[in-house]
Amino acid sequence: MKYRKLANEELDRLDIEGFKTSEKFPVVLVLDNVRSLNNIGSIFRTADAFRIEKIYLCGITAKPPHRDIQKTALGATESVEWAYEENVFELLQKLKTEYKILAVEQTENAVLLSDFSPIKNTKYALVFGNEVKGIQQPAIDLCDNVLEIPQMGTKHSFNISVSVGILLWDLFTKTRS
Amino acid sequence: MKYRKLANEELDRLDIEGFKTSEKFPVVLVLDNVRSLNNIGSIFRTADAFRIEKIYLCGITAKPPHRDIQKTALGATESVEWAYEENVFELLQKLKTEYKILAVEQTENAVLLSDFSPIKNTKYALVFGNEVKGIQQPAIDLCDNVLEIPQMGTKHSFNISVSVGILLWDLFTKTRS
Numbered sequence: 550m551k552y553r554k555l556a557n558e559e560l561d562r563l564d565i566e567g568f569k570t571s572e573k574f575p576v577v578l579v580l581d582n583v584r585s586l587n588n589i590g591s592i593f594r595t596a597d598a599f600r601i602e603k604i605y606l607c608g609i610t611a612k613p614p615h616r617d618i619q620k621t622a623l624g625a626t627e628s629v630e631w632a633y634e635e636n637v638f639e640l641l642q643k644l645k646t647e648y649k650i651l652a653v654e655q656t657e658n659a660v661l662l663s664d665f666s667p668i669k670n671t672k673y674a675l676v677f678g679n680e681v682k683g684i685q686q687p688a689i690d691l692c693d694n695v696l697e698i699p700q701m702g703t704k705h706s707f708n709i710s711v712s713v714g715i716l717l718w719d720l721f722t723k724t725r726s
Numbered sequence: 727m728k729y730r731k732l733a734n735e736e737l738d739r740l741d742i743e744g745f746k747t748s749e750k751f752p753v754v755l756v757l758d759n760v761r762s763l764n765n766i767g768s769i770f771r772t773a774d775a776f777r778i779e780k781i782y783l784c785g786i787t788a789k790p791p792h793r794d795i796q797k798t799a800l801g802a803t804e805s806v807e808w809a810y811e812e813n814v815f816e817l818l819q820k821l822k823t824e825y826k827i828l829a830v831e832q833t834e835n836a837v838l839l840s841d842f843s844p845i846k847n848t849k850y851a852l853v854f855g856n857e858v859k860g861i862q863q864p865a866i867d868l869c870d871n872v873l874e875i876p877q878m879g880t881k882h883s884f885n886i887s888v889s890v891g892i893l894l895w896d897l898f899t900k901t902r903s
Binding site for chain 2: 550551552553554557560563564565567568571574587591595597598599600621624625627628629652654655656658663683684689692695700702703704705707708710712713714715718719722725
């Protein structure tokens with residue numbers, strides 16, 4: 550059996566303490582009015598895997614602890630740092646001094662993710678919006694750039710937790726190479 | 727306003743008819759005993775965006791039409807071709823003649839996705855397993871190779887619909903360049 554499945558104990562993951570003190574992937578996520586607790590939990594779990602700096606929960610985005618977030622986060626709300634910031638506009642103004650702010654949205658003049666090259670030694674804040682309405686236009690207007698994931702099918706958008714996974718994987722591979 | 731948000735009608739997506747007759751990304755997905763209807767629906771939506779050939783639903787994986795699949799698929803079960811194949815082992819034997827079969831799992835000798843280079847002009851079948859138990863070992867044994875998404879945090883796996891998004895985006899970018 551060449552490809553023996555590994556048990557969880559064999560995966561050598563960090564414990565919470567190890568996570569807290571480890572070097573982070575220099576990215577924060579900003580969730581603007583995300584409605585689904587399922588999505589929020591799944592995003593925490595993805596953020597844990599990429600060991601990002603922090604998640605900001607804004608507007609109506611629910612915060613842990615919450616049973617339905619926990620169902621998909623599976624404990625990642627304990628490892629990943631997060632903060633609730635009601636006002637996304639004030640938050641983006643604050644983040645601007647330290648991060649390049651990228652909205653993930655479908656807009657005029659958006660850069661296709663396939664054409665995007667991250668700048669070395671730059672910290673990024675990635676903004677994601679409501680499942681139906683997307684990011685509020687005035688929040689987009691505060692961003693440095695907009696990234697769009699190319700889509701070849703019939704539907705208008707990806708599930709938000711899938712978008713977060715694609716974005717983090719893309720940034721991760723492009724900044725490592 | 728440089729980054730004006732686009733309305734759905736401005737996105738110029740395919741209609742169902744256009745999707746059916748368009749050239750496909752030469753990938754099929756095999757879902758082995760996926761439990762969550764939410765995940766199945768979200769995977770359909772991602773499969774629509776990458777315009778893949780087909781989704782195979784195996785074992786306990788539920789099939790459309792189902793209200794809870796529809797909630798996250800948002801109609802993508804109408805565009806993406808799919809089939810229910812109860813026996814994943816028989817399916818993999820059949821697919822082997824046309825596709826290179828890659829399990830997405832954590833195993834001994836797995837290739838990290840960051841190290842994986844797809845072979846030109848090769849069609850791939852990507853196998854994903856149950857949310858808790860992963861892919862059955864005898865199904866893994868029928869695969870040509872195993873891919874593992876690197877994870878730097880405390881949790882043992884990604885949400886399956888996030889894994890599908892990462893895998894399809896990775897294959898898409900690597901086969902385009």
